[in-house]
């Protein structure tokens with residue numbers, strides 16, 4: 001990958017053969033407000049991409065477009081050669097796109113492990129008959145689900161609290177649970193929306209390491225929105241910067257850190273220390 005591109009190159013990604021995710025000219029307007037415009041991205045499989053930008057820059061809108069919560073006004077999204085532009089959320093989930101939200105959405109009152117099991121159940125549902133008659137196939141399915149849930153909880157350092165209510169956990173642990181549930185869907189593309197929001201510095205460092213580990217061990221393609229510049233500079237291989245719905249820069253952390261438009265728009269004078 002090139003070190004980076006400026007405004008022109010960033011907003012006009014050209015289709016590259018075999019790219020895992022190809023987004024071109026993506027935009028949406030709400031009433032008179034253009035939340036995102038001419039967004040382009042060619043992402044290879046297995047990359048870890050950071051998205052930064054000031055409040056209201058269009059970051060969450062981009063994720064909403066990629067997960068079908070918002071339909072684009074312009075542009076196209078192609079995942080593994082398949083045009084998924086404007087597809088509904090369940091179609092995109094089936095295509096392998098999973099996400100977490102800025103506001104934690106674990107299921108109230110449900111234990112940690114049951115939250116993960118519900119997510120696993122969304123991915124692989126048993127047949128109605130096997131459930132009704134409690135067949136050996138159903139029971140072995142349940143055993144597999146339990147094993148998978150435990151494996152995910154161990155990875156996310158949540159196994160010790162698996163029987164506690166998910167919504168009663170400390171904030172950082174709830175965020176990790178949300179990631180566990182997203183991983184349970186066995187995604188190809190994982191979108192993390194401000195996973196470190198509200199975390200203390202220790203939790204943030206732990207999460208940084210965890211995301212790197214998940215990326216490494218699952219070989220997942222991850223897109224990560226984050227306001228914490230230190231976090232993103234130290235976690236991501238490539239960073240895209242949005243401002244007022246426009247992509248203003250795209251490149252490696254070292255390139256982004258020094259990019260004048262990025263410094264002016266977002267990072268501020270402290271950016272060089274990030």
Ligand SMILES: Nc1ncnc2c1ncn2[C@@H]1O[C@H](COP(=O)(O)OP(=O)(O)OP(=O)(O)O)[C@@H](O)[C@H]1O
Nearest residue numbers: 030033034035053054055056057058059060061062
């Ligand atoms: N459904 C919607 N209807 C109307 N306006 C919207 C909608 N969703 C987003 N917007 C507007 O689009 C712009 C971009 O919002 P978005 O949430 O994508 O920004 P963001 O970069 O994620 O900001 P933050 O860092 O504060 O979460 C904002 O001005 C927001 O108010």
